[in-house]
Amino acid sequence: xxxxxxxxxxxLRSTALVDFALNVSxxxxxxxxxxxxxxxxxxxxxxxxxxxxxxxxxxxxxxxVFHLAGHATLAETARRYTRVLxxxxxxxxxxxxxxxFGDTVRNLINSVFWIKMVMVVIxxxxxxxxxxxxxxxxxxxxxxTEVVGGGVKATAILLVILWCAIxxxxxxxAYAPA
Amino acid sequence: xxxxxxxxxxxxxxxxxGITIAESTWMFPTIETLHVIALVTVIGTxxxxxxxxxxxxxxxxxVSLLAKDTLPLTWAAFALAAITGGLxxxxxxxxxxxxxxxxxxxxxxxxxxxxxxxxxxTTWRTVEHWERDPSFPFQAKLAGWLSLVFWIGVVFCGRMxxxxxxxxx
Numbered sequence: 622x623x624x625x626x627x628x629x630x631x632x633l634r635s636t637a638l639v640d641f642a643l644n645v646s647x648x649x650x651x652x653x654x655x656x657x658x659x660x661x662x663x664x665x666x667x668x669x670x671x672x673x674x675x676x677x678x679x680x681x682x683x684x685x686v687f688h689l690a691g692h693a694t695l696a697e698t699a700r701r702y703t704r705v706l707x708x709x710x711x712x713x714x715x716x717x718x719x720x721x722f723g724d725t726v727r728n729l730i731n732s733v734f735w736i737k738m739v740m741v742v743i744x745x746x747x748x749x750x751x752x753x754x755x756x757x758x759x760x761x762x763x764x765x766t767e768v769v770g771g772g773v774k775a776t777a778i779l780l781v782i783l784w785c786a787i788x789x790x791x792x793x794x795a796y797a798p799a
Numbered sequence: 800x801x802x803x804x805x806x807x808x809x810x811x812x813x814x815x816x817g818i819t820i821a822e823s824t825w826m827f828p829t830i831e832t833l834h835v836i837a838l839v840t841v842i843g844t845x846x847x848x849x850x851x852x853x854x855x856x857x858x859x860x861x862v863s864l865l866a867k868d869t870l871p872l873t874w875a876a877f878a879l880a881a882i883t884g885g886l887x888x889x890x891x892x893x894x895x896x897x898x899x900x901x902x903x904x905x906x907x908x909x910x911x912x913x914x915x916x917x918x919x920x921t922t923w924r925t926v927e928h929w930e931r932d933p934s935f936p937f938q939a940k941l942a943g944w945l946s947l948v949f950w951i952g953v954v955f956c957g958r959m960x961x962x963x964x965x966x967x968x
Binding site for chain 2: 665670681684701788795
């Protein structure tokens with residue numbers, strides 16, 4: 622795994638990303654973020670709270686889908702927590718992009734960062750599929766006979782695993798071979 | 800070789816567990832990741848109840864049912880956060896104990912715990928009488944606000960530890 626990550630970083634170093642990252646780090650906004658001691662910690666806090674919102678929403682939807690918790694109907698639960706999920710994801714992306722300006726080169730020329738980005742894209746697509754499936758699910762559900770399909774359950778579990786993997790990658794960006 | 804410990808914190812840090820974590824290339828980041836996963840679960844699930852208490856979200860839902868849904872997850876995640884936090888502490892105990900942000904984090908965690916305990920021992924006892932009212936009692940709203948402030952503080956201090964560990968001697 623270490624060799625793969627090292628090889629990927631070496632390849633990233635041979636691309637136009639290096640010039641781009643160096644260029645971005647010279648932008649006035651990047652310089653401003655770097656010069657403000659509190660900018661990065663505050664952006665990281667926003668990022669953590671946004672992750673907390675999206676992860677908690679995914680967990681609560683999981684618990685409801687598997688009948689482990691949730692006093693409300695599937696329709697109500699889905700409506701409530703998918704809204705939290707979209708808003709939180711918005712803040713995750715916004716704070717994540719802003720944080721990039723604080724350390725552009727270390728992030729863009731980093732194998733773990735790009736693995737994380739691929740997983741984030743997959744997670745967003747999967748979340749959209751999950752929300753759509755939930756919507757379809759509760760439209761076909763009548764009264765007490767609430768049956769959740771295997772596909773919805775599988776997507777729910779996959780989303781939790783993906784979020785954990787994204788958080789794992791997020792923390793390991795700082796430890797990746799550079 | 801490590802020097803002879805001169806106080807309790809160094810004794811913890813130079814224990815076989817502390818040295819194993821500190822010297823490993825993967826243990827500290829892995830434990831740290833699990834700590835983050837546990838922490839965001841605690842904060843996310845607590846915020847669901849807090850935001851209901853202060854009247855910002857889930858207004859159509861009974862707060863006792865929301866708490867019943869989230870609390871098992873909150874406690875499980877809190878246990879994981881405490882275990883992983885303890886392991887991180889063991890690996891650098893003396894550096895943590897002189898770091899003001901770490902000490903403030905402990906204080907804020909204690910305050911968050913006391914706030915929750917006070918709510919449950921007082922206003923929460925009559926929750927069934929007021930949870931259907933359009934507005935909650937002042938004490939319940941205050942507990943929700945305080946909880947949010949304390950947990951924001953916990954995250955802030957936690958993040959600042961990463962920027963200042965080894966700065967204080």
